[in-house]
Amino acid sequence: MKLSPAIKGAVTGAVMIGIALITFYSGMKADSAFQYLVYIVYALGITWTITAYKKSDRFTGKFWDSFNQGFRCFIIVTLLMVLFTGLFSKMHPEFAEEAAEFYKEELIKSKSKTPAEIDTIVNSYKKGYSTMLVYSSIFGYLIIGAVVTAIVSALTIRRR
DSSP, X not given: OOOOHHHHHHHHHHHHHHHHHHHHHTTOOTTOGGGGHHHHHHXXXXXXXXXXXXHSTTOOOOXXXXXXXXXXXXXXXXXXXXXXXXXXXXXXXXXXXXXXXXXXXXXXXXXXXXXXXXXXXXXXXXXXXXXXXXXXXXXXXXXXXHHHHHHHHHHHHHOO
């Protein structure tokens, strides 16, 4: 059964979301090493897509053709992870509260703002928390996906 790069991206994204949910609901600390499994799965999903393409009769040996296959995978993963990040953030407003409290403490320690300014800044931070997470998720997953795809594509065309 031949799966398209988009389907491989959907499978990869679903596994990544599963790992994120397991990490959260099992009570693991946010800085647990287990969280890095998400990125390993991401890289493996892209690698799976490109190596399957290399073994197909459509393989041209050209970098951009291989990169295109990986791109089709990682763009779906990025879409799924961004949707998940946004939805999860909206479902857990306590994350914004905790981050805002930490930010407020840092502003108070800096002694560079008045209490009124701090309150205004912290309220703005809370309101934009989910948006900030989504933006950072977009850029993070796109950059990681592009780098992994470029490396795997380059290695693939070198090893004909």
